[in-house]
Amino acid sequence: MTRAWVSADMASVALGSDEVADALVAAGAEVIRTGSRGLFRIEPLVEVETAEGRIGFGPVTADEVAAVLDGSHRNRLGKIEELPFFARQRRFTFARCGITDPLSLLDYEAHGGWRGLNAARLLQPQDVVAAVKDSGLRGRGGAGFPTGIKWQTALDAPGGEKFIVCNADEGDSGTFADRMLMEGDPFCLIEGMAIAAHAVGAQHGYVYIRSEYPFAIDVMQRAIALAAHIVAPFTLEVRVGAGAYVCGEETALLDSIEGKRGQVRAKPPLPAHVGLFGKPTVINNVLTLAAVPFILSEGAETYANVGFGRSRGTMPIQLAGNVLNGGLFEIGFGMTLGELVEEIGGGTETGRPVRAVQVGGPLGAYFPPAMFHLPFDYEAFTQANGLIGHAGITVFDDSVDMAHMARFAMEFCAVESCGKCTPCRIGSVRGVETIDRMLAGGRGAPDRVEALPQIRNAKGGARSVNDEEVLLRDLCATMRYGSLCALGGFTPYPVLSALDYFPADFGLERPVEAVER
Amino acid sequence: MGRNESTAVALERSVEDEVATLVARHADERGGLLPLLHAIQDALGHIPREAIPLVAEGLNLSRAEVHGVVSFYHDFRTRPAGKHVVKLCRAESCQARGGAAVEAAASARLGVAMGETRADGQVTLEPVYCIGLCAIGPNAIVNGRPVCRIDLGVLDLIAERIST
Numbered sequence: 001m002t003r004a005w006v007s008a009d010m011a012s013v014a015l016g017s018d019e020v021a022d023a024l025v026a027a028g029a030e031v032i033r034t035g036s037r038g039l040f041r042i043e044p045l046v047e048v049e050t051a052e053g054r055i056g057f058g059p060v061t062a063d064e065v066a067a068v069l070d071g072s073h074r075n076r077l078g079k080i081e082e083l084p085f086f087a088r089q090r091r092f093t094f095a096r097c098g099i100t101d102p103l104s105l106l107d108y109e110a111h112g113g114w115r116g117l118n119a120a121r122l123l124q125p126q127d128v129v130a131a132v133k134d135s136g137l138r139g140r141g142g143a144g145f146p147t148g149i150k151w152q153t154a155l156d157a158p159g160g161e162k163f164i165v166c167n168a169d170e171g172d173s174g175t176f177a178d179r180m181l182m183e184g185d186p187f188c189l190i191e192g193m194a195i196a197a198h199a200v201g202a203q204h205g206y207v208y209i210r211s212e213y214p215f216a217i218d219v220m221q222r223a224i225a226l227a228a229h230i231v232a233p234f235t236l237e238v239r240v241g242a243g244a245y246v247c248g249e250e251t252a253l254l255d256s257i258e259g260k261r262g263q264v265r266a267k268p269p270l271p272a273h274v275g276l277f278g279k280p281t282v283i284n285n286v287l288t289l290a291a292v293p294f295i296l297s298e299g300a301e302t303y304a305n306v307g308f309g310r311s312r313g314t315m316p317i318q319l320a321g322n323v324l325n326g327g328l329f330e331i332g333f334g335m336t337l338g339e340l341v342e343e344i345g346g347g348t349e350t351g352r353p354v355r356a357v358q359v360g361g362p363l364g365a366y367f368p369p370a371m372f373h374l375p376f377d378y379e380a381f382t383q384a385n386g387l388i389g390h391a392g393i394t395v396f397d398d399s400v401d402m403a404h405m406a407r408f409a410m411e412f413c414a415v416e417s418c419g420k421c422t423p424c425r426i427g428s429v430r431g432v433e434t435i436d437r438m439l440a441g442g443r444g445a446p447d448r449v450e451a452l453p454q455i456r457n458a459k460g461g462a463r464s465v466n467d468e469e470v471l472l473r474d475l476c477a478t479m480r481y482g483s484l485c486a487l488g489g490f491t492p493y494p495v496l497s498a499l500d501y502f503p504a505d506f507g508l509e510r511p512v513e514a515v516e517r
Numbered sequence: 518m519g520r521n522e523s524t525a526v527a528l529e530r531s532v533e534d535e536v537a538t539l540v541a542r543h544a545d546e547r548g549g550l551l552p553l554l555h556a557i558q559d560a561l562g563h564i565p566r567e568a569i570p571l572v573a574e575g576l577n578l579s580r581a582e583v584h585g586v587v588s589f590y591h592d593f594r595t596r597p598a599g600k601h602v603v604k605l606c607r608a609e610s611c612q613a614r615g616g617a618a619v620e621a622a623a624s625a626r627l628g629v630a631m632g633e634t635r636a637d638g639q640v641t642l643e644p645v646y647c648i649g650l651c652a653i654g655p656n657a658i659v660n661g662r663p664v665c666r667i668d669l670g671v672l673d674l675i676a677e678r679i680s681t
Binding site: 010011013014015040170171172173174175176178179211212213214239240241242243244245256257258259260261262277318319320321322323326327349358361362392394395396397400404405408412415416418 | 547548549550551552554555576582585586589590591592593608609610611612613614617645646647648649650651652653654656658661662663664665666
């Protein structure tokens with residue numbers, strides 16, 4: 001019987017992999033469902049066991065499986081890991097994704113699974129924390145805070161009961177690495193959480209997964225049940241979100257697990273001191289925790305030897321939007337934005353020129369190709385008034401209207417604001433209104449309240465587009481520095497970058513070169 | 518008591534029984550309100566008004582706290598959805614692939630405004646902000662299944678599916 005591998009990843013299923021798998025079974029093949037390899041242009045992808053190894057065919061439709069099984073299919077790709085898109089990667093975290101059966105403990109162990117946990121268990125908690133510090137690993141959710149320091153704080157916190165919380169509320173558009181890892185290699189995340197538990201002395205862990213990820217929820221729940229005896233006495237459970245973007249903010253997420261509205265808490269106290277149910281808590285992103293098994297099994301130095309500046313190790317970068325080679329590309333920090341978009345991504349799928357890329361999700365800046373020299377690095381992006389966030393890159397072609405995208409950023413903030421702080425809750429609504437007035441060419445008259453004789457503190461009269469721009473920039477500064485969390489605080493990034501790099505879209509007559517920030 | 522009235526009472530009782538069973542199951546769970554609300558919505562399709570006091574009492578919360586949580590999260594409905602639910606992604610990556618035009622076309626093709634349920638109760642069209650299929654959009658979740666690369670042809674297929 002021929003053995004074949006077909007992804008059951010949510011993206012692959014959307015592209016038709018279930019039908020292909022069914023057809024292969026009907027044709028007499030033994031089908032193993034895997035995660036996704038991470039290049040969606042070649043999916044649905046079938047890999048067939050041959051004398052030369054696993055040979056890939058894709059994209060494939062259900063009525064073509066006979067040609068795949070006899071090797072005559074026109075989309076024969078050869079060995080997947082030898083394709084340029086994969087050969088250039090350094091897969092530390094995603095080493096098994098797309099290759100193994102996500103729910104096979106045998107497969108996991110055969111591909112190096114649990115080696116990190118076993119190594120950690122031979123070490124004192126302090127030594128595990130030291131290894132994570134030495135690796136240079138920083139929070140992959142976006143903030144880039146050193147993971148080892150966070151763990152040290154939780155380890156040092158007094159108290160019997162502690163928690164490990166995995167932030168799997170991956171709400172940023174353009175990102176899907178958490179989802180792919182949970183669906184394609186769930187034991188890797190479980191192993192990372194078990195190592196964290198050993199390191200800080202936690203007894204119980206939660207994986208908070210957004211409800212928009214039904215496949216990941218199912219796979220994680222089953223994987224937790226299968227691995228329970230391995231991570232014991234540490235216990236784990238999945239909590240499902242309910243459609244609130246702001247719950248990706250760590251303190252809102254903790255409130256949500258506690259059964260409350262997902263509202264942001266003021267910090268301090270840090271979650272590592274007073275976290276879930278008031279107990280010391282380590283809260284890390286999926287990719288952060290999933291990077292830990294490698295660090296413990298291969299050594300902190302091996303991980304730290306890869307990278308750029310203070311950004312050590314690898315980052316699973318997600319190429320999204322209008323891009324030819326959309327997918328997951330894990331590589332050491334430091335590749336330039338241009339290499340990622342043009343070389344790896346292959347430019348736009350529509351074949352039109354790239355006009356802008358948004359890096360880091362809805363709160364990330366829009367960069368024009370003039371900024372493609374930026375190296376993929378936390379500090380470099382911060383300096384350029386942007387962020388790498390969760391490392392999603394959304395590509396737009398020259399048909400995009402950047403004023404519309406800036407307005408959307410404000411609108412999204414208004415929809416998703418938790419409401420706790422005013423700059424975010426009110427500022428986002430005012431932002432939409434201000435951009436609307438800019439697009440209408442300014443305003444002719446003061447509004448009714450402004451025209452009242454009692455009002456002395458607001459400028460009345462007509463306003464030009466440039467006047468509105470001044471207001472918008474002022475509003476952005478208030479949101480940036482006055483908001484409690486990154487939702488209100490970072491929404492100005494896409495807005496200001498759109499204003500700076502694409503002023504004409506707002507009706508502003510200013511040459512782009514003249515912009516100094 | 519007329520026949521319709523007794524049916525209504527029986528229905529109401531079954532809702533209360535169902536909620537009470539679920540409340541009992543989650544009452545001792547730490548931070549069990551969200552799992553409980555998900556369970557109620559899974560069982561009943563929405564979170565009926567009469568469930569709120571039962572949940573509040575079972576979890577030792579005020580009704581205001583329960584209502585506050587129900588109204589905070591986009592997922593929780595206080596009215597039944599249509600027979601079919603189309604959650605269409607509005608986020609940036611789908612917009613980069615023509616999402617705005619697809620959104621307008623979906624509204625027209627399905628005969629329902631975004632965020633609404635069609636008058637005949639056949640379909641609800643809801644916005645969703647990212648389902649994590651960002652390189653193959655525009656995307657939607659139709660009755661729990663992911664659908665990608667939505668164009669006019671795919672919209673026709675969706676419209677066909679929801680007509681039954």
